[in-house]
Amino acid sequence: MPINFLYGSIMWTLFQTQPVVVNKPLPVKKLPRDESKNYIILHYDEGNSYSGTRAALIKKGSSYHYYIQRNGNIIRLVDTKYQAGHAGISYYKGLFKVNKYSIGICLQNNPPQQYTDIQYQSLSWLIKQLQAKYPDSTSKIILGHSDIAIPRGRKKDPGNHFDWNKLRNLL
Numbered sequence: 128m129p130i131n132f133l134y135g136s137i138m139w140t141l142f143q144t145q146p147v148v149v150n151k152p153l154p155v156k157k158l159p160r161d162e163s164k165n166y167i168i169l170h171y172d173e174g175n176s177y178s179g180t181r182a183a184l185i186k187k188g189s190s191y192h193y194y195i196q197r198n199g200n201i202i203r204l205v206d207t208k209y210q211a212g213h214a215g216i217s218y219y220k221g222l223f224k225v226n227k228y229s230i231g232i233c234l235q236n237n238p239p240q241q242y243t244d245i246q247y248q249s250l251s252w253l254i255k256q257l258q259a260k261y262p263d264s265t266s267k268i269i270l271g272h273s274d275i276a277i278p279r280g281r282k283k284d285p286g287n288h289f290d291w292n293k294l295r296n297l298l
Contacts, residue, residue, distance in 0.1 A: 145252060146199050146200060146201050146245075146248070146249040146252055146253075147199070147200045147201065148200075148203060149200065149201070149202050149203070150202075150203045151202050151203070151204060152203075152204060152205065152206075153181070153185065153190045153204045153205060154185065155190050155205055155212065157209045158209060158210045159208065159209060159210070160207065160208060160209055160210045160227060160228070160229075161227050161228050162207075162261065164222070164228040165228070165229070165230060165257070165263055165264040165267070166219065166225065166228055166229040166230070166264070166267050166270060167229065167230050167232065167254060167257060167264055167267070167270070168213065168214060168225065168229045168230065168232070168269075168270050168271070168272060168274075169232055169233075169234065169250075169269065169271050169272065169284070169285045169289070170191060170213060170231060170233040170234070170272045170284045170285060171233065171234050171236040171237075171238065171284040171285050171286055172194070172236065172237075173237055173238065174235065175237055176235075177194060177196055177235065180194065180233070180235070181204075184204075188212060189212045189215075190205050190211040190212045190213060190231075191204055191205070191232060191233040192205045192206075192207050192211045192213070192230045192232065193230075193231070193232045193253060194232075194233045194234075194235065195232065195233070195234045195235065195246050195250055195253070196235050196246075197235050197236075197243050197245075197246060198243075198245060199243070199245030199246055199248060199249040200249070201249055201253055207230050207257070207260070207261075210227055211226065211230075211231045212226060213226065213229075213272070214229060214231065214272070214275055214276070215276060216281075217276055217277060218275065218277050219274065219275045225275045229270075229275075230261075230264075232250065232253065232254075234246055234250065234289075236285070236286070238283075238286050239286075239288055240288070241288055242285075242288070242290070247290070247293050247294060247297055248297065250297075251294060251297035251298050254298060269294070271284060271285045271289070272284040272285070273285075
């Protein structure tokens with residue numbers, strides 16, 4: 128994963144190994160996802176720990192495909208060939224129930240906490256992996272939960288403090 132930094136007037140690029148990816152499946156129904164439409168949806172958890180978020184997801188019957196911790200570690204919760212229950216009541220460009228057509232990625236964050244640089248790096252690495260697997264996703268904008276939740280305004284994530292330009296530059 129590239130890390131850019133400026134030293135004097137020279138931009139240097141260092142390459143870091145891929146982030147740690149751990150498989151910790153959630154106990155969810157394995158409903159097939161429509162893999163012909165692959166939207167990537169970003170969320171935050173409003174939590175302080177993966178274990179707390181995992182417990183809350185299980186209690187509510189919700190899920191994400193991936194969870195990115197503040198240290199950049201990526202936890203795979205649901206295989207992308209199945210629906211994850213991350214979008215709730217949702218609509219985007221003629222599609223209702225966006226869980227059927229999307230991949231949900233949650234970033235550990237308790238607003239107004241800032242996202243970490245390593246989270247952005249891990250997120251960009253993960254998105255590139257997903258775009259390689261699902262090439263149609265490269266032609267779709269990456270969305271926040273706030274973009275698809277209905278009624279509009281019901282959800283705020285990934286929040287005003289998410290730096291969309293930083294993500295775009297990493298991609």
